[in-house]
Amino acid sequence: MRPKKTLGTEKKSREIGVLIFDNANILDISGPVQAFHSASAPATETPTDPGTDRRLESETGNAPLYTHRFLSLDGNSVYTSCGMEIMPHGKITDLNPHSDLLIPGGIGVDQLLENEILQHSLKTFHANNKDRRLISICSGALILAASGVLNGREATTHWSREQMAKERFPDVTWKLNTIYTRSGQIYTSAGVSTGIDLAMAIIEEDHGTSNSLDVAQELVVYLRRNGGQKQFSDLLEAQKRLEPKLLQLVDKISSDLRRNWTLSELSKEAHMTPRTLDRRFNQTLGSSPVQFVELTRLNQARILLTKGVSMKQVADICGFGDLQKMRRSFLRNLGITTTEYLQHFGPS
Numbered sequence: 001m002r003p004k005k006t007l008g009t010e011k012k013s014r015e016i017g018v019l020i021f022d023n024a025n026i027l028d029i030s031g032p033v034q035a036f037h038s039a040s041a042p043a044t045e046t047p048t049d050p051g052t053d054r055r056l057e058s059e060t061g062n063a064p065l066y067t068h069r070f071l072s073l074d075g076n077s078v079y080t081s082c083g084m085e086i087m088p089h090g091k092i093t094d095l096n097p098h099s100d101l102l103i104p105g106g107i108g109v110d111q112l113l114e115n116e117i118l119q120h121s122l123k124t125f126h127a128n129n130k131d132r133r134l135i136s137i138c139s140g141a142l143i144l145a146a147s148g149v150l151n152g153r154e155a156t157t158h159w160s161r162e163q164m165a166k167e168r169f170p171d172v173t174w175k176l177n178t179i180y181t182r183s184g185q186i187y188t189s190a191g192v193s194t195g196i197d198l199a200m201a202i203i204e205e206d207h208g209t210s211n212s213l214d215v216a217q218e219l220v221v222y223l224r225r226n227g228g229q230k231q232f233s234d235l236l237e238a239q240k241r242l243e244p245k246l247l248q249l250v251d252k253i254s255s256d257l258r259r260n261w262t263l264s265e266l267s268k269e270a271h272m273t274p275r276t277l278d279r280r281f282n283q284t285l286g287s288s289p290v291q292f293v294e295l296t297r298l299n300q301a302r303i304l305l306t307k308g309v310s311m312k313q314v315a316d317i318c319g320f321g322d323l324q325k326m327r328r329s330f331l332r333n334l335g336i337t338t339t340e341y342l343q344h345f346g347p348s
Contacts, residue, residue, distance in 0.1 A: 013063040014206070015099035016135075018070045020088055023108030026080040027192050028137040032102060033068055035199035038215045039207065040064030065207060071095060073118060081106050092121050097129050105138030105158065105191070113146040122147035126186075133202070134186045137195035141188040145169040153183035158191035177286060196221055213336070217344040242284060245270050253293055257300060257319035261293045298329050308347040311338055
């Protein structure tokens with residue numbers, strides 16, 4: 001657990017309204033909400049009158065950094081796609097104009113794309129509250145797109161929605177291999193776990209790197225992932241999609257990280273031209289062969305560092321060549337240095 005902190009009295013709570021609806025993805029809701037909650041000082045729950053909101057009060061007497069108000073379309077409870085029932089605090093039309101609004105994704109999104117009440121609420125909120133955030137998680141960006149607030153803006157959504165997003169909402173500049181985007185006060189994230197990435201970025205924006213690092217440590221997540229949304233698939237999942245030639249190449253990379261894996265060297269091992277190899281890697285894994293080598297080295301380096309292996313040894317074992325190259329890789333892909341990573345995830 002992270003150490004307790006005393007918040008200054010100048011820090012005020014920021015309310016986040018959370019749209020909930022039937023068949024929403026529960027992780028799209030709980031992931032970012034938990035990250036925002038964890039950014040606050042250690043808190044104790046103080047029950048209020050039955051049927052009313054349960055408010056959080058920090059041990060120091062200060063208000064938490066973020067509070068949440070869950071809102072459904074009609075004020076009635078909803079069932080997420082996994083069957084969990086959520087009881088809202090009110091209706092979407094009750095949204096506090098001084099709060100932010102978070103919109104999750106899930107298969108229930110499709111039923112809301114023609115909802116005129118919701119579209120009107122989003123348009124009105126955005127038009128009248130330019131200083132408040134609209135935050136979408138995963139396919140929740142399609143709800144924003146349907147309301148028109150994303151027109152002329154960059155946005156992202158889950159990769160599986162690419163064709164639908166581009167065909168139905170051509171006025172949006174879709175950046176679909178991006179983990180999250182910001183356009184003014186409108187934030188969109190790629191899918192499920194990237195909702196936590198986006199929440200971490202917002203916490204860092206509001207309260208600095210120190211606070212966001214504390215949350216990353218508590219939740220055991222990356223502080224910042226800068227790569228495309230397809231680059232962080234688990235290696236096993238990647239292997240399921242690889243053709244035999246590429247699978248053999250991935251095995252060779254993983255078993256010999258010290259080797260100088262240039263594109264030319266990779267192409268020779270795969271018996272393909274560099275252009276063909278690059279195209280097939282991008283089609284299958286969403287990254288270039290050289291990027292894949294770097295991410296494989298990085299994943300192994302993270303494992304070794306948490307086991308207490310020295311940074312110099314890790315840089316050698318994982319094929320970075322020297323400490324500076326490994327540091328640059330950590331910064332480029334995780335947003336933190338190797339030293340910061342050790343401070344938060346190294347052996348105790």
